[in-house]
Amino acid sequence: MRRELGQSFWGDLGDLCSAVGRAMRITFINFFRKPVTVHYPDVQRAYPDRFRGVLALTYDKETGEENCIGCRLCEYICPPQVIKVEMLKAEKRNFAKVFTLELYACEFCELCVQVCPTDAIIMMKSFDMSTSDRRELLLDKDRLHQIGLQFEPSWATGNLLRDMQTPPKAPRADAAEPSAKAAGPGPKPGGAAE
Ligand code: SF4
Numbered sequence: 327m328r329r330e331l332g333q334s335f336w337g338d339l340g341d342l343c344s345a346v347g348r349a350m351r352i353t354f355i356n357f358f359r360k361p362v363t364v365h366y367p368d369v370q371r372a373y374p375d376r377f378r379g380v381l382a383l384t385y386d387k388e389t390g391e392e393n394c395i396g397c398r399l400c401e402y403i404c405p406p407q408v409i410k411v412e413m414l415k416a417e418k419r420n421f422a423k424v425f426t427l428e429l430y431a432c433e434f435c436e437l438c439v440q441v442c443p444t445d446a447i448i449m450m451k452s453f454d455m456s457t458s459d460r461r462e463l464l465l466d467k468d469r470l471h472q473i474g475l476q477f478e479p480s481w482a483t484g485n486l487l488r489d490m491q492t493p494p495k496a497p498r499a500d501a502a503e504p505s506a507k508a509a510g511p512g513p514k515p516g517g518a519a520e
């Protein structure tokens with residue numbers, strides 16, 4: 327029969343010692359295990375290539391110009407509507423006159439990156455923007471460009487993602503024709519051998 331708690335002082339003491347012994351055994355084993363934690367921020371983990379971190383705007387590496395053309399596709403696709411863009415029309419190309427992103431309400435879904443035609447908005451391999459003041463996470467164009475220079479970019483850009491998701495093209499009919507000719511005439515209707 328099961329013994330009730332408090333029924334025997336020596337029994338309870340034995341249970342207590344046994345529990346402490348089991349707990350100390352686990353502590354002792356873990357004392358000699360390799361630590362799994364890192365001393366962040368002094369030590370940084372290596373993030374995977376597709377890490378979806380904070381968002382940033384980019385410059386063209388050759389010309390130094392802003393890549394954003396103010397097309398507003400990212401604004402239209404964003405589910406929580408945290409992006410606001412105003413286009414500035416110019417002679418040769420358009421720019422974003424205003425670009426703001428409310429990072430505190432971002433879902434990190436990557437849709438804005440996927441639709442951007444000029445790879446202007448990307449995600450970085452970092453989340454290192456913690457703050458106790460929400461206003462610091464309302465990012466304007468300058469801040470977004472600065473983040474783009476500050477952290478390492480993720481692999482994903484709009485053009486790379488679209489290339490990856492495009493289904494492979496079916497072989498063209500005229501490309502398949504020579505091999506069909508080489509194989510000779512097919513069986514005659516009715517399938518009768520001569
Ligand atoms: S990652 Fe998603 S939620 Fe965040 S800004 Fe882009 S589209 Fe909006």
Ligand code: SF4
Pocket residue numbers: 393394395396397398399400401411422441442443444445446447
């Ligand atoms: S970031 Fe890309 S999608 Fe958004 S307005 Fe600029 S060019 Fe268009």
